[in-house]
Amino acid sequence: MINALNSRESNPLSSSLESLRDVISRHGLDARKALGQHFLLDPTITTRIAALAGNLSGRHVVEVGPGPGGLTRALLDTPASTVTAVELDTRAVAVINELALAFPNRLSVLEADALKHDLTALCPAPRHIVANLPYNVATPLLVGWLRQGSAWERMTLMFQQEVAERICAEPNSAHYGRLGVLSQWCAQCAIVMTLPPGAFSPPPAVWSAVVSITPHAAQPEPALFKAMERVTAAAFGQRRKMLRGSLKSVNGEALLAETGIDGTRRAETLSIAEFDLLARTHQTLSQKSAA
Numbered sequence: 001m002i003n004a005l006n007s008r009e010s011n012p013l014s015s016s017l018e019s020l021r022d023v024i025s026r027h028g029l030d031a032r033k034a035l036g037q038h039f040l041l042d043p044t045i046t047t048r049i050a051a052l053a054g055n056l057s058g059r060h061v062v063e064v065g066p067g068p069g070g071l072t073r074a075l076l077d078t079p080a081s082t083v084t085a086v087e088l089d090t091r092a093v094a095v096i097n098e099l100a101l102a103f104p105n106r107l108s109v110l111e112a113d114a115l116k117h118d119l120t121a122l123c124p125a126p127r128h129i130v131a132n133l134p135y136n137v138a139t140p141l142l143v144g145w146l147r148q149g150s151a152w153e154r155m156t157l158m159f160q161q162e163v164a165e166r167i168c169a170e171p172n173s174a175h176y177g178r179l180g181v182l183s184q185w186c187a188q189c190a191i192v193m194t195l196p197p198g199a200f201s202p203p204p205a206v207w208s209a210v211v212s213i214t215p216h217a218a219q220p221e222p223a224l225f226k227a228m229e230r231v232t233a234a235a236f237g238q239r240r241k242m243l244r245g246s247l248k249s250v251n252g253e254a255l256l257a258e259t260g261i262d263g264t265r266r267a268e269t270l271s272i273a274e275f276d277l278l279a280r281t282h283q284t285l286s287q288k289s290a291a
C-alpha cells in the first residue's frame with residue numbers, strides 16, 4: 001500500500017523543539033550536493049516514515065545520515081529503545097549531539113562514513129535501519145546491508161524513485177535487474193510511500209520513494225551471496241544477450257546444462273527462484289573445480 005500525504009499527524013517532540021529551519025541556520029548547515037543532502041523538514045512526513053518502520057518497541061534503530069535531525073526527532077517519538085545516528089558531515093553531527101543532550105540514554109551519534117562502518121556493531125538485535133539515504137551511495141549501502149542478512153529485522157529506506165522501482169521490480173519488466181534480484185532474493189521488498197521533489201529542502205531533481213525491506217528468515221551464507229553477485233553481474237552485464245552468451249564468464253555452458261535452464265532465454269525473464277538455482281549451482285561447480 002502506498003501512503004498518500006494527506007493526513008496531518010502531529011509530532012509532539014518536534015513541536016516542543018527549536019524549528020529545524022532555525023537549527024539549520026544556527027549551525028550553518030546549508031545543504032551540500034556532494035553529500036546528497038536533501039532535508040525533510042515537515043514533521044507530517046517524518047512522522048509517517050517513522051510509522052512505516054512498524055512496531056519499534058524494544059528495537060534498536062540505526063539512522064544513516066540524520067542531517068538536521070527531522071527524521072531523528074520522529075524516531076525518538078516512537079517507542080524505539082535506542083536511536084544511533086551515523087553521519088559523515090561534522091556540522092550535522094554537532095546538531096545531533098545537541099539533540100542527544102535531551103535524550104542521553106536513547107540517542108547517540110557516530111561521525112563516520114556508513115559505507116565503511118559495520119553498523120551491526122552499533123547496537124544489539126533486534127535492529128532496524130531507518131533512513132532518508134544520500135542517493136549517491138544508496139545502492140552500495142543497501143547491498144552491504146543485504147549481505148549482512150538477518151542482522152537487520154527491517155529496513156525502511158528512502159531512495160530516488162527509479163532505484164526503489166528497481167529494488168521491487170518483477171521479471172519481464174523494464175526495471176528488473178541485478179539490484180531487484182539481490183534485494184528480493186534476500187528480503188521482502190515493497191514501495192510504501194512516494195514523495196515529490198518539493199517535499200525536500202532543497203528539492204532533488206526526481207521523485208523519491210520509501211521501500212520497506214524485511215529480510216527473509218533464511219539467509220544465504222557469504223559464499224552463496226558472492227556466487228549470486230557473480231551470476232547476476234554476468235547475466236545483466238549483457239542483458240540483451242541470450243544466457244548462453246552472457247553467462248560465459250561464469251562457466252555458463254556447464255551452469256545451463258546442470259540447471260536445465262534454456263540458454264536462449266534472456267536474464268530479464270528469469271525468476272528469483274531460477275537465479276537462486278543458478279547461484280547455488282555456480283557455487284557447487286566452483287567448489288568441485290577447486291577441489
Ligand SMILES: C[S@@+](CC[C@H](N)C(=O)[O-])C[C@H]1O[C@@H](n2cnc3c(N)ncnc32)[C@H](O)[C@@H]1O
Pocket residue numbers: 035036037038039040041064065066067068069070071086087088089092112113114115131132133134135137
Ligand atoms: C538525504 S540527506 C537526509 C538528511 C535527513 N535524514 C533528513 O531526512 O532530513 C542524507 C544525509 O546523509 C549524510 N551522508 C551522506 N553520505 C554519507 C555517508 N557516506 N555516511 C553517513 N552519512 C552520509 C548527509 O550528510 C545527509 O545528512
